[in-house]
Amino acid sequence: MKQVVLGRTNEKVSTISLGTWSYGGGNKSGDTSIGWTGQNDEDSRAALQRAWEVGINHWDTADVYGNGRSEKIIGAMWSTIPRKEIFLATKVGWNKEGFDTWYHPSMMRRHVEHSLRNLQVDEIDLYYFHHCNFDSDTAFEDAVELMRRFKEEGKIRFIGLSDWDSNKIMKYIERVDPDAVQPYRSVFDDMHHSSGLKDWIEDHNIGVCFFSPLKHGLLTGKYTEPATFPDGDFRQNVNEFGDADVIQRMLENKVVLEKKFKDHPQPVIHGVVDALLTDAPTGCILLGQRNVDQVDAAAELGEALSVEDSRFVKDLYRK
Ligand SMILES: NC(=O)c1ccc[n+]([C@@H]2O[C@H](COP(=O)([O-])OP(=O)(O)OC[C@H]3O[C@@H](n4cnc5c(N)ncnc54)[C@H](OP(=O)(O)O)[C@@H]3O)[C@@H](O)[C@H]2O)c1
Numbered sequence: 001m002k003q004v005v006l007g008r009t010n011e012k013v014s015t016i017s018l019g020t021w022s023y024g025g026g027n028k029s030g031d032t033s034i035g036w037t038g039q040n041d042e043d044s045r046a047a048l049q050r051a052w053e054v055g056i057n058h059w060d061t062a063d064v065y066g067n068g069r070s071e072k073i074i075g076a077m078w079s080t081i082p083r084k085e086i087f088l089a090t091k092v093g094w095n096k097e098g099f100d101t102w103y104h105p106s107m108m109r110r111h112v113e114h115s116l117r118n119l120q121v122d123e124i125d126l127y128y129f130h131h132c133n134f135d136s137d138t139a140f141e142d143a144v145e146l147m148r149r150f151k152e153e154g155k156i157r158f159i160g161l162s163d164w165d166s167n168k169i170m171k172y173i174e175r176v177d178p179d180a181v182q183p184y185r186s187v188f189d190d191m192h193h194s195s196g197l198k199d200w201i202e203d204h205n206i207g208v209c210f211f212s213p214l215k216h217g218l219l220t221g222k223y224t225e226p227a228t229f230p231d232g233d234f235r236q237n238v239n240e241f242g243d244a245d246v247i248q249r250m251l252e253n254k255v256v257l258e259k260k261f262k263d264h265p266q267p268v269i270h271g272v273v274d275a276l277l278t279d280a281p282t283g284c285i286l287l288g289q290r291n292v293d294q295v296d297a298a299a300e301l302g303e304a305l306s307v308e309d310s311r312f313v314k315d316l317y318r319k
Contacts (some may be wrong), residue, residue, distance in 0.1 A: 024066020026232025221254025
């Protein structure tokens, strides 16, 4: 597996890194489905073991994934996997726990301790603000100060900033001064350049970890008709899964990529995932891998497409 230096962290991580949101299983927040159904812990553990074996050495989780279940599954792996060989990232922010702001200092302190316990580690390598919904400037300043304190206290090594909307990341990036950012990015919908985030990353030598490169599996082209998902499954909220025209386009694009990259063992996901590495010299991709087969497929990826091929794939999906 190819590695990249994650910007100023100076850490070497696999260009294809492991997203473990699904390891939390089905989950709801109020009426909203926020998890992934159909996951069993055996598959999660086997995928983690295989990821380490193939050199996928950067694992991404969050306190909120299954309310700690994803973190706990990772934390139980250190009997077979040397802790030092994994660059471990987790996040805080999606569980108010009765407080009236998303990043109340007491909540953050409680959550960092929980995550350390769940993960069975002394230190978290990369700790993210999970989103940029800072309720007020005061709440924002307190939260950033506390993050810096966690660093001084040796609870975390690097600070991360994430959001689904790269424009929101840009709004706070200067004042957070993160070591790494985690934006949403796929060839299907992408604001990496237009938001200014790409330029900022380059100017400040920070790491970037793109999430949901397959748009939660949609871009594989494996759906032959509109899909529905059970309660507890986040994909219920993604309209494109239910859109017959989108599904048809994904099927057609799959055929194009199978021809275009016919010599690659994973032509479709190579096209849509590796296209994102072309313009990201300090970046990696957080690909959700639910089982050993998906890890084995991911292990075939990680070499950036040429500029021409990347442009070809992006144009195909944005038509
Ligand atoms: N910071 C944030 O706010 C945020 C938000 C979202 C995600 N993330 C991170 O990014 C990671 C990845 O995002 P994601 O899980 O949403 O989506 P993704 O990586 O776009 O898609 C992953 C899903 O695609 C399917 N898949 C993976 N490999 C496949 C293969 N070889 N063949 C066929 N299907 C395959 C699997 O689902 P099925 O098998 O069920 O089809 C898998 O769970 C997350 O796990 C999380 O760590 C962060």
